[in-house]
Amino acid sequence: MFNDKIKGLLVGLLAGSMLTGGLVFARSGNQWIDASYDNIKLYVNGSKVDTSSNEPFIYNGSTYLPVRAVAEALGQNVDWDRNTKSVYIGSNPNNVTYLMDVCPPYETGAISEDGFYMAGKKYTHGFSAWWFEDDVAFFNLNGKYSELNCVIGHVDGWGDRDKTVTFYVDGKEIKEVDIKAGEMPQTVYVPLNYGLQLKIRTNVNGQNYEVGIGEITVK
Numbered sequence: 412m413f414n415d416k417i418k419g420l421l422v423g424l425l426a427g428s429m430l431t432g433g434l435v436f437a438r439s440g441n442q443w444i445d446a447s448y449d450n451i452k453l454y455v456n457g458s459k460v461d462t463s464s465n466e467p468f469i470y471n472g473s474t475y476l477p478v479r480a481v482a483e484a485l486g487q488n489v490d491w492d493r494n495t496k497s498v499y500i501g502s503n504p505n506n507v508t509y510l511m512d513v514c515p516p517y518e519t520g521a522i523s524e525d526g527f528y529m530a531g532k533k534y535t536h537g538f539s540a541w542w543f544e545d546d547v548a549f550f551n552l553n554g555k556y557s558e559l560n561c562v563i564g565h566v567d568g569w570g571d572r573d574k575t576v577t578f579y580v581d582g583k584e585i586k587e588v589d590i591k592a593g594e595m596p597q598t599v600y601v602p603l604n605y606g607l608q609l610k611i612r613t614n615v616n617g618q619n620y621e622v623g624i625g626e627i628t629v630k
Contacts, residue, residue: 446470455484488630509536510550510559510627520546527623529564529596534625539566540613541621550609552580556629559603563588564596566621574622575614580606590622603629 451467453460453476465477482489482500490499490506499506511524520540527539540546563576574590578601586601603609613622 444470446475453480453484455481458484460484507628508630510629511536511538513555513629514550514552516548516550518547518549520548527621527625528567529562529623529625531567532596534562534596534623537561537623537625537627539621539623541569546613548611550611552603552606552609552629554605554607556603557605559601559609559627559629561599561601561627562596562623562625563599564590564623565592565594566623569621570594572620574620576622576624577612577614579610579612580604581608582610596623596625 447469448466449469451462451469451474453462453467460480462477462480465480467474467476469475478498478500479489485500487501488499488503490503491497492499492503492505516538519538523540524538526533526535528534538548540548559578565574571592573592576588576590576599577584578586578588580603585603586599588597588599590597611624613624
């Protein structure tokens with residue numbers, strides 16, 4: 412039977428599994444510490460979080476919580492990078508999956524996959540589309556992805572008309588993005604819900620004007 416106060420071996424920074432609200436010290440190696448366990452309970456938005464496999468404890472006046480349990484309770488992913496000894500909650504900028512790399516369109520209209528500029532900035536990992544009325548691109552998602560993020564806007568030189576970009580998953584309209592004349596590019600989030608097919612439809616309101624969809628990532 413363990414005492415409320417125990418002496419344990421702290422490996423590394425605790426960053427791999429613990430989180431503290433106090434000061435963070437850039438330290439590596441092994442250190443013996445006095446950790447106080449007192450049946451600490453963790454609640455997120457009123458709901459109790461299961462910490463039975465990694466119980467919170469108190470050390471040196473700070474309460475340490477398991478990162479993964481906290482992140483998952485907040486609906487966030489958690490990623491541990493062994494090379495840099497870094498914990499990422501939510502997105503990991505070093506772990507990006509581009510739609511055009513993993514499932515390029517299997518059917519398209521008048522689109523270009525070359526880099527293009529919006530508001531003076533070059534965008535890649537996407538496509539620009541142009542047509543007199545509608546243009547579409549189809550992607551086979553294979554039920555692998557939960558969401559899509561991208562940047563949508565006027566391709567430079569073609570920003571004086573309203574445009575619309577619509578996303579469909581398995582034939583159902585999920586999101587419609589209106590781009591007003593002269594408007595800056597906007598970051599767009601689209602839930603994919605692990606669907607099988609994605610269709611992106613662009614409409615330039617009866618004019619031959621170009622719209623860009625860049626940096627399309629999925630996860």
